[in-house]
Amino acid sequence: MALTDDAIARIRSMISSxxxxxxxxxxxxxxxxxxxxxxxxxxxxxxKVLESARVLDVRRGDGTYVTSLAPRLLLEGLGVAVELLRDxxxxxxxxxxxxxxxxxxxxxxxxxxxxRLDELRHxxxxxxxxxxDAEKLIGFDTAFHHTVVATTGNxxxxxxxxxxxxxxxxxxxxxxxxxxxxxxxxxxxxxxxYLALRxxxxxxxxASALIHVNTSEAWxxxxxAAQAADA
Numbered sequence: 031m032a033l034t035d036d037a038i039a040r041i042r043s044m045i046s047s048x049x050x051x052x053x054x055x056x057x058x059x060x061x062x063x064x065x066x067x068x069x070x071x072x073x074x075x076x077x078k079v080l081e082s083a084r085v086l087d088v089r090r091g092d093g094t095y096v097t098s099l100a101p102r103l104l105l106e107g108l109g110v111a112v113e114l115l116r117d118x119x120x121x122x123x124x125x126x127x128x129x130x131x132x133x134x135x136x137x138x139x140x141x142x143x144x145x146r147l148d149e150l151r152h153x154x155x156x157x158x159x160x161x162x163d164a165e166k167l168i169g170f171d172t173a174f175h176h177t178v179v180a181t182t183g184n185x186x187x188x189x190x191x192x193x194x195x196x197x198x199x200x201x202x203x204x205x206x207x208x209x210x211x212x213x214x215x216x217x218x219x220x221x222x223x224y225l226a227l228r229x230x231x232x233x234x235x236x237a238s239a240l241i242h243v244n245t246s247e248a249w250x251x252x253x254x255a256a257q258a259a260d261a
Contacts, residue, residue, distance in 0.1 A: 033068055037076030040066045045085070045096055056086070056094040083107065101186040108193030117254050120199060124247040127194050131175070131243050134191060135223060136236030138181040142227050146181050150174060150224050157217050164204045167213065171200055174220055178227065203246045206253040216245055 044050045056062055056077075063070045077094055080086040084103040087095045097103055112123055153174045160166035175195060179188045207213045219242040226235035 033072035034075040105189035112196040132240040135239035139235035
């Protein structure tokens, strides 16, 4: 493991320094191992780890390349990690969302296009039609918030919030809302965000998003408390 860690560190250093920029092809394994003064097995394992992390792209029969290193690739694993979090730390995720999502929504209000607004209007109509179907609501909720945050043009922020808003987290909130007969209220909160975005009102969009995240967090607390009581 020490040799593998060393090989990972060396390859990352080569990428960070620009010696291996995005899209560059790595030297063949024997040459790379000799260049770093490490065993081929250590280099091989390092490449596997960095491939899993979307830093490297191994193309069978062609070679190994540095990926684009785009945020959407490098942060892809965040959603998987959130899915594995325990109940008590899910509330920490909601706290992070509360810090980031309203600010992102406020920024989106300044950059929102008519085409994006039409997308949101369509998603809202679908949400209202599926008000009692948790599975459909999860998909529409994901699409709504992704569309809003993607409007900022900040790929890192979009990837972070996509990862923090995992399907498991959304499912728990929406099932709790439906069971508590509060799904329509939350859909109305989405509509309020849409209206603020349409008016290009940054502060109103930010406030509307904050109210919505607070509602989601409150329902998640309710659901987790009920599960703990049943246990």
